[in-house]
Amino acid sequence: MEQKSLFENEVNQPLASRLRPRDLDEFVGQSHLLGEGKILRRLIEGDKITSLIFWGPPGVGKTTLASIIANKTHSTFINFSAVISGIKEIKEVMANAEQARKMGERTIVFVDEIHRFNKAQQDAFLPFVEKGSIILIGATTENPSFEVNGALLSRCKVFVLQGLKTEDLVTLLKRAITDKRGFGEQKITISENHLEVIAKFANGDARNALSTLEMVILNGNVNEHGEITVTDETLEQCISKKSLLYDKNGEEHYNIISALHKSMRNSDPDAAVYWLARMLEAGEEPLYVARRIIRFASEDIGLADPHALEQAVAAYQACHFIGMPECSVNLAQAAIYMSLAPKSNAMEIAYNTAKIDAIKEIAEPVPLIIRNAPTKLMRELNYGKGYQYAHDTKEKLTNMQCLPDSLAGKEYYIPTEQGLEAKYKDKLEKIKEWKRTH
Secondary structure, eight states: OOTTGGGOOOTTOOHHHHTOOSSTTTOOSOHHHHSTTOHHHHHHHTTOOOSEEEEOOTTSSHHHHHHHHHHHOSSEEEEEETTTOOHHHHHHHHHHHHHHHHTTOOEEEEEETGGGSOHHHHHHHHHHHHTTSOEEEEEESSOHHHHSOHHHHTTSEEEEOOOOOHHHHHHHHHHHHHSTTTTTTSOEEOOHHHHHHHHHHHTTOHHHHHHHHHHHHHTSEEOTTOOEEOOHHHHHHHHSOOOOOSSTTHHHHHHHHHHHHHHHHTTOHHHHHHHHHHHHHTTOOHHHHHHHHHHHIIIIIGGGOTHHHHHHHHHHHHHHHHOTTTTHHHHHHHHHHHHHSOOOOHHHHHHHHHHHHHHHSOOOOOOGGGSOOOSHHHHHTTTTTTOOOGGGSSSSOOOOOOSOGGGTTOOOOOOOSSTTHHHHHHHHHHHHHHHHHO
16 A cells, blocks of 8 residues: 555556646636635645545546645545455554654645545544544545545545536646646647636536546547647547448438328328338338337427327337237327327427526536435535425425526427427426416
8 A cells, every 4th residue: 555656646547647737726627616715725735634534526636636635735645445445454554653643743635535434444534533643535436424434424524526527628638738747848739718618528527628638538539740730520429429320221211211200290100101001011120110119209299299299108118018010000000190290399499498508507506495414414515595386385486496507498399289289288387387476
């Protein structure tokens, strides 16, 4: 077990490891904890660390903060991995720490992925934390209320780290290009827009952002002078998922399923049945067709006729139960029903509009007001504070905001006047009017 071994740089390390911040000035993000005058910054700069736990998603700086503390402290710093360390190793280190305490020396023990330690392993730390033999720093992606023993948790200050903002990640990526530990000694041409795309793709994870940047640059176009240029095509190849064709006759397969779909959308039952027959008689898997009809029921009909989805699911079950050729009539019934039903694509528009915001914008945390708070720590962090229970009201409505602040007031579902959806449109307008007046 080597002290500080986690933080030593090695040749050919991944970019994220090479660029690990060495001090707080290089650290990006977590301004709510590390801004000027903030408590965690004061504790680190003053070398007055007490037992604490860093809780946050991957790639936000938990291990990096431990690295900075290791470089800053005058204490003995020991790194533990919850994956490979057992009771024997813990007791051995604790005994050494106790001897050091008697000599007036402090020992800081960093436990990465502390949630992976079982109860017995966590209990082994407890007496030494209680009497000050060690200062414990734990890092976890899991809620410590559930993953850390209550007795140990009560002796640690929990700091909640947040996913990095897009602008923070762009700053980090620019540093990677100019810093000698990164690509600073190479000529790299990459646009500001490319960096922003990578930052958003990383979704708050610095390690992910740097790994993606490294992949993009290593796959960039290199000229005779060794200069690297990142193109749109390179970026797209590195961050996009590949599409797989259904079979070797993919084009005709998709042409005919498209014809079935568009015939139903155009309320043409004759064409729909024809293309259905073309597919089934050519040996198409009936469950595939049934899945496509289920999709159609919500994509092109939705609440204009909620029974369409029931018909589609029933057809799928019938295909599953009896197979071909008997289930051909079940699929014909579903295809004709879809053709004759009133049409609305409000469901698809609602989801696709929301999907754009979900992909384009960094994933924001769930508003505290609508989070559950089953533990004391979560209540102290204001989980569920101000929550309004709709069933307690006469109207079964509240004016509580459930979207993140940046999307407050955004409308995704815009009902049409088709079929039963006209009724739901009227209902939704009344709900919105009530919320406006309250």
